[in-house]
Amino acid sequence: MAKRLLLAGDYDGIVELGRQQIAAGAHVLDVCVAMPEAADEAALMASVVKRLSMRLDVPLMIDTIEASVVARAVEQIPGRAIVNSIDLARGRGRVDAVMPMVVQNGAAIVALTIDEAGPAKTAARKLEIARRLYDIVVGEYGVPPDALLLDPVTFTLGTGNAEWVDSARETIDGIRAIKRECPDALTVLGVSDVSFKLPPAARPVLNSVFLELCVEAGLDAAIVDPARIRPVATITQEERRLAEDLVFNRASDVLARFVARFTH
Numbered sequence: 717m718a719k720r721l722l723l724a725g726d727y728d729g730i731v732e733l734g735r736q737q738i739a740a741g742a743h744v745l746d747v748c749v750a751m752p753e754a755a756d757e758a759a760l761m762a763s764v765v766k767r768l769s770m771r772l773d774v775p776l777m778i779d780t781i782e783a784s785v786v787a788r789a790v791e792q793i794p795g796r797a798i799v800n801s802i803d804l805a806r807g808r809g810r811v812d813a814v815m816p817m818v819v820q821n822g823a824a825i826v827a828l829t830i831d832e833a834g835p836a837k838t839a840a841r842k843l844e845i846a847r848r849l850y851d852i853v854v855g856e857y858g859v860p861p862d863a864l865l866l867d868p869v870t871f872t873l874g875t876g877n878a879e880w881v882d883s884a885r886e887t888i889d890g891i892r893a894i895k896r897e898c899p900d901a902l903t904v905l906g907v908s909d910v911s912f913k914l915p916p917a918a919r920p921v922l923n924s925v926f927l928e929l930c931v932e933a934g935l936d937a938a939i940v941d942p943a944r945i946r947p948v949a950t951i952t953q954e955e956r957r958l959a960e961d962l963v964f965n966r967a968s969d970v971l972a973r974f975v976a977r978f979t980h
Contacts, residue, residue: 722749722760727767734772740942744798745772747789748779758788766792777826777939783813790821801826801867804848805834811849815857824863825853826904829890835869837883842868842890843897850898861900865937868894870905873922873962874913876971884910884926884963888933895934902936908944910963918978920946925959 721729734745745768749760757780765776769792777798778789790797799818802811802825818825829836829845836842846866853859868890871883887910891903907927911919924945927938951959958977961970 719751722751722764723753727763730764731767731771734768734774737942738772738774742774742942744775744777744937746777746779746800746939750780750782750785757782758785761785762788762792765789765797769793769795781810783810783817786814786817790817790823796822796824796863798824798826798865801828802849802853803828803830804832804845805830807832808852811852815853815859819857819859824865825859826865826867827853828867829869835871836890837871837879837886839886839889839893842886843893846890846894846898846901850901854901861898862902864901865904866894866898866901867904867906870907870910870926872912872914873910873971881965885965888929888963891930891933891935903934904937904939905930905935906939908940915975915978918975920944921951921955921978922959922962922974924948924951925956926963929960929963 718730718733721733737745747765747768749764750757754760761778761780765778768776775796775798776793777800778786779800780786786799799814802814804811827849829842831845836845849866850864853864854861868887870887871880873880873884894903907930908919908923910926911922914922923940927940927945928948955977958970958974961967962974
């Protein structure tokens with residue numbers, strides 16, 4: 717829906733969509749306008765965040781991989797923006813391009829546990845990269861620790877690929893380790909990534925159970941569509957058990973059993 721509204725130049729519709737997200741429980745609006753059809757992402761982002769910031773009373777998260785987009789967007793937000801995101805995939809290039817703007821505008825920053833070797837898959841690697849990012853953002857750039865949101869990154873359990881079957885557990889352990897070693901920083905996670913490629917009816921259950929487990933481990937904030945989670949109290953014991961078995965990879969056939977629960 718957001719893409720259709722953007723392509724139509726329907727900014728009132730974008731504001732209304734944001735209002736619906738707030739009504740559903742969102743505390744921050746993640747704004748991403750990158751799409752092949754948009755010739756000037758920076759100009760489009762600036763227009764969108766200006767209207768949202770004028771008409772909605774919630775913080776905005778600028779979601780882009782382009783430093784030029786960050787530069788245009790932060791100028792349009794009167795309060796503290798959140799920039800999503802930096803990582804170390806290409807060394808310090810993106811970090812050093814974005815951080816001066818973060819400091820100048822007093823923004824908060826999301827930092828992903830990705831480095832030159834790729835996304836961190838284990839809790840130990842997530843912590844290792846988180847420490848590097850903390851040292852740069854807080855130690856070198858002087859950003860207050862509570863303006864740094866470390867994202868340990870999670871992956872889908874929906875494929876059954878052996879490379880990822882332990883990824884949710886490693887993410888939970890990674891959150892716990894980061895909160896232990898960097899207690900004054902915050903943690904954030906794109907929770908619904910864990911359920912990508914699962915049947916639509918299954919996704920809210922896994923998202924909700926995984927979110928609760930992450931919060932218990934110390935997660936401070938979650939990026940999730942409020943419409944794609946369910947109150948935990950509405951999830952049956954069987955659904956919860958299957959979801960937890962999938963998260964912790966307790967059986968080789970758990971993915972098949974979890975999917976079957978929502979397709980019959």
